[in-house]
Amino acid sequence: MLSAKDNELITRVGPGTPMGDLMRQYWVPACLSSELPKPDGDPLRVLLLGERLVAFRDTEGRVGLMPHQCPHKKASLFYGRNEEGGLRCVFHGWKFDVAGRCMDMPNEPPERGFKDKLRAKAYPCVERAGLVWTYMGPRETPPPMPALEVFDANPRDTTLMAYQVECNWLQAFENDLDITHFGFLHGGHSEAEQLPEGSALRELMRDRAPRYEVLDTAAGVMSGSYRTMPGGTMKSWYLQNYLFPFFGQTGVGIGIGEKVASGWTQKAAGITMKVPMDDTHTMAFVIASGLAATTEDGSREFYNDEMWRSLPLRPNTTDWLGRFRWIDGEHNDYGIDRDKQRSRVTFTGLSNVILEDTCMSESMDPIVDRTDEHLGVADLFHIRIRQRLIAAAKALADHGAVPPGVDNPDGYLIRPGFLELPADLTIVDAAETLRVGDGGAHMPELAPKPWAREDA
Numbered sequence: 001m002l003s004a005k006d007n008e009l010i011t012r013v014g015p016g017t018p019m020g021d022l023m024r025q026y027w028v029p030a031c032l033s034s035e036l037p038k039p040d041g042d043p044l045r046v047l048l049l050g051e052r053l054v055a056f057r058d059t060e061g062r063v064g065l066m067p068h069q070c071p072h073k074k075a076s077l078f079y080g081r082n083e084e085g086g087l088r089c090v091f092h093g094w095k096f097d098v099a100g101r102c103m104d105m106p107n108e109p110p111e112r113g114f115k116d117k118l119r120a121k122a123y124p125c126v127e128r129a130g131l132v133w134t135y136m137g138p139r140e141t142p143p144p145m146p147a148l149e150v151f152d153a154n155p156r157d158t159t160l161m162a163y164q165v166e167c168n169w170l171q172a173f174e175n176d177l178d179i180t181h182f183g184f185l186h187g188g189h190s191e192a193e194q195l196p197e198g199s200a201l202r203e204l205m206r207d208r209a210p211r212y213e214v215l216d217t218a219a220g221v222m223s224g225s226y227r228t229m230p231g232g233t234m235k236s237w238y239l240q241n242y243l244f245p246f247f248g249q250t251g252v253g254i255g256i257g258e259k260v261a262s263g264w265t266q267k268a269a270g271i272t273m274k275v276p277m278d279d280t281h282t283m284a285f286v287i288a289s290g291l292a293a294t295t296e297d298g299s300r301e302f303y304n305d306e307m308w309r310s311l312p313l314r315p316n317t318t319d320w321l322g323r324f325r326w327i328d329g330e331h332n333d334y335g336i337d338r339d340k341q342r343s344r345v346t347f348t349g350l351s352n353v354i355l356e357d358t359c360m361s362e363s364m365d366p367i368v369d370r371t372d373e374h375l376g377v378a379d380l381f382h383i384r385i386r387q388r389l390i391a392a393a394k395a396l397a398d399h400g401a402v403p404p405g406v407d408n409p410d411g412y413l414i415r416p417g418f419l420e421l422p423a424d425l426t427i428v429d430a431a432e433t434l435r436v437g438d439g440g441a442h443m444p445e446l447a448p449k450p451w452a453r454e455d456a
């Protein structure tokens with residue numbers, strides 16, 4: 001439960017709001033690189049953190065992102081000509097490059113030098129992992145990019161996907177990291193015994209009410225849900241990460257399919273991002289990774305690849321909300337098939353796992369009223385994430401405190417996962433086991449454990 005005031009604070013993301021200011025401290029994904037397929041191609045409308053922007057790829061292939069209104073008389077640059085190194089407003093021919101410099105002002109006498117005095121607002125962009133990332137914050141020199149493991153992954157080991165959720169970012173985001181919904185929304189129709197022996201999936205279904213621990217990390221919060229295994233000497237752990245401001249590692253990589261030991265190779269920790277378009281629309285970007293396995297004939301197989309690649313979405317249109325929308329939605333009850341629900345073909349009667357998540361998020365109203373929700377211990381992760389978000393937004397607003405992770409890119413070098421450990425170990429031990437590389441995730445609170453060193 002949140003007070004009405006805190007709920008307002010945590011959900012509103014426009015310019016000048018505390019949460020909007022917090023998010024603007026970070027690099028955020030704006031669109032897919034493939035939405036700007038070629039130099040001098042069509043400009044793209046991008047609605048991001050409540051700002052109406054236009055993106056374009058210039059003659060040299062650089063990406064520009066700026067408020068869509070020309071600084072002259074506020075006509076939309078979306079209708080502009082993308083040519084010869086910049087975007088030219090078709091109203092009076094004013095032209096801007098990716099950095100916002102005015103390259104041409106053909107309706108003003110050149111001797112006045114007005115062109116050189118004007119600078120359009122432009123957000124710096126870089127392209128990583130198939131996404132255009134931008135920094136919309138106040139710093140002259142942007143902070144470092146987060147050291148996400150997927151940035152270094154071979155693109156053939158990852159699957160990139162986008163879909164829109166028509167509601168506030170926080171409810172869409174929390175549902176990604178909701179630990180126990182998997183056993184109901186996505187798996188309520190299956191029995192543990194039907195699932196592969198030793199798989200994480202079987203373990204998740206064997207006991208649908210696990211126990212929980214949460215741990216603050218350098219750039220977020222880690223959640224561990226654990227189950228005591230038959231015999232009592234081992235526990236299975238399912239670890240997920242929240243990373244500021246809206247990144248989640250749900251363990252879709254190694255967690256859901258098979259555990260690491262069974263041949264599925266973890267290439268890199270995948271990541272989900274719930275990026276606010278405005279207060280009531282969210283763009284989900286997912287880089288699914290760590291799904292690769294080499295089959296007996298030497299070819300490579302990707303767990304759940306088809307599901308990610310074939311989301312039933314409408315073709316994109318150019319309007320502000322026209323990108324990556326589902327075919328199904330509230331207008332047709334998300335295509336629910338009551339017979340399939342009744343006969344337990346699936347638990348929901350919906351056709352797609354991600355659509356199930358979207359349906360739940362959107363059904364909560366555009367912005368959830370959290371003053372009368374009833375959270376249990378299974379929601380410990382959400383509670384801690386909200387506490388940290390609200391504290392960070394207030395600290396930034398009150399005394400300019402730099403939020404977690406902004407100047408600590410290595411805080412993002414962290415993994416989710418599923419593993420089995422001796423029953424007396426804790427979430428700290430479990431987290432330590434999933435450290436990335438030699439240096440590991442930068443979590444000084446996680447002192448190496450003797451058993452982990454021996455194991456390594």
Ligand SMILES: [Fe+2]
Nearest residue numbers: 175181186357
């Ligand atoms: Fe889900």
